[in-house]
Amino acid sequence: QKEVEQDPGPLSVPEGAIVSLNCTYSNSAFQYFMWYRQYSRKGPELLMYTYSSGNKEDGRFTAQVDKSSKYISLFIRDSQPSDSATYLCAMTLYSSASKIIFGSGTRLSIRP
Amino acid sequence: EAQVTQNPRYLITVTGKKLTVTCSQNMNHEYMSWYRQDPGLGLRQIYYSMNVEVTDKGDVPEGYKVSRKEKRNFPLILESPSPNQTSLYFCASSLLVGQGDAKNIQYFGAGTRLSVL
Numbered sequence: 001q002k003e004v005e006q007d008p009g010p011l012s013v014p015e016g017a018i019v020s021l022n023c024t025y026s027n028s029a030f031q032y033f034m035w036y037r038q039y040s041r042k043g044p045e046l047l048m049y050t051y052s053s054g055n056k057e058d059g060r061f062t063a064q065v066d067k068s069s070k071y072i073s074l075f076i077r078d079s080q081p082s083d084s085a086t087y088l089c090a091m092t093l094y095s096s097a098s099k100i101i102f103g104s105g106t107r108l109s110i111r112p
Numbered sequence: 113e114a115q116v117t118q119n120p121r122y123l124i125t126v127t128g129k130k131l132t133v134t135c136s137q138n139m140n141h142e143y144m145s146w147y148r149q150d151p152g153l154g155l156r157q158i159y160y161s162m163n164v165e166v167t168d169k170g171d172v173p174e175g176y177k178v179s180r181k182e183k184r185n186f187p188l189i190l191e192s193p194s195p196n197q198t199s200l201y202f203c204a205s206s207l208l209v210g211q212g213d214a215k216n217i218q219y220f221g222a223g224t225r226l227s228v229l
Contacts, residue, residue, distance in 0.1 A: 008152065043116075043202050043220030044155070088154060099170060100145075100218070104154035 003027055006089055006103030014111050019076040023089035023103045026070065030091040030101075033065050035074045038086045038105065047087075048074065079110045114139050118203050118221035125193055126229050133188045133224050135203030143206045144186040145170070145218070146178065148199040155202065161186055193228040200225050 006023045013019055021035075032051055036044035048063040050056045050072075056063045062075040072091075076083055089103040116137045125131055137144065145160035147170075157170030161180040175197055177189040186205075190197060204218040 004154075006154070041223070043204075043222050044218075045220065046217045049217070090155075099157060099160065101157075101171075102147075102155035104152055 001026060002104075003101050004089065004091060004103045007106055008104055010107040010109060012109040012111060013079060015079060015081060017079050017110075019079050019083070019108060019110075021074040021076075021087050021089075021106050021108070023072050024070055025072070025091060025101075027093075027101075028067070028070065029093055032092045033063070033072050034090040034092075034100075035061075035063055036088040036090060036102075038088060040085075044088055081110045081112050084108060084110045114219065116203055116205050116219050116221040118201075118224050120224060121222065122225050124227045124229065127194055128192050131190050131193060131226075133190075133201060133203075133226070135186045135188065135221060136184050137186075137203075137205040137219070138184065139205060139207075139219065140183065141205035141207055141219075142183070143218075144180065145204045146176070146186070146188045147202045147204065148172065148197075149202060149223075150199050158188070158201075193226075195228050198226060198228050 004025045035048045037047050038044040050063045050065050053065045053067040060077045064073040086105040086107045088105045090100050092100045119134045142163045146158040147155045149155050156172045158176050159178040161167045164180050164183055167178050201224045203221040206218045
């Protein structure tokens with residue numbers, strides 16, 4: 001079993017829809033949770049960074065962490081074609097980022 | 113401009129021919145790391161370094177070497193490449209700050225696509 005599981009998609013939604021992306025994990029010791037966005041032929045870029053359980057909002061993006069269920073989510077409101085990318089969840093034990101475990105990524109396409 | 117620069121961007125080589133992929137960052141970051149990205153497997157960490165002369169294995173270190181002689185550079189060395197090392201490689205760097213600090217953002221390079229025939 002992988003430490004971090006992520007549905008690979010692809011996920012295709014119409015412009016303006018709310019998108020929900022999810023990951024599950026097996027190691028209850030993970031404390032720091034991240035979402036990266038990766039455009040085609042580019043390196044990943046950090047979108048959201050959350051510590052422990054709870055919600056964090058940044059513009060159209062909301063990250064949720066439920067440590068009791070070992071489940072994290074990224075919501076995108078009012079989705080735009082420019083949001084079309086692969087989204088990777090990642091998590092680590094420590095904020096010093098010594099060893100980060102990534103999900104396999106979900107490919108998202110927003111239809112105009 | 114803050115950058116992580118990898119070279120080359122594309123490389124085709126043959127089995128057993130030693131190669132080095134260079135990585136350089138201009139942000140004075142302590143932490144640097146190498147990943148490989150394969151379809152369905154996501155990003156897997158190869159090696160990381162917390163500072164000069166301090167390196168440690170990630171999840172998939174077999175067949176790779178690294179060195180950190182200077183803070184800005186972190187080359188990835190394949191002494192005897194094999195076809196199963198055909199992959200997309202990323203270098204990343206970040207600050208090392210205190211616990212809970214959101215400045216531990218990892219900046220990624222643009223990637224090196226390697227094919228080993």
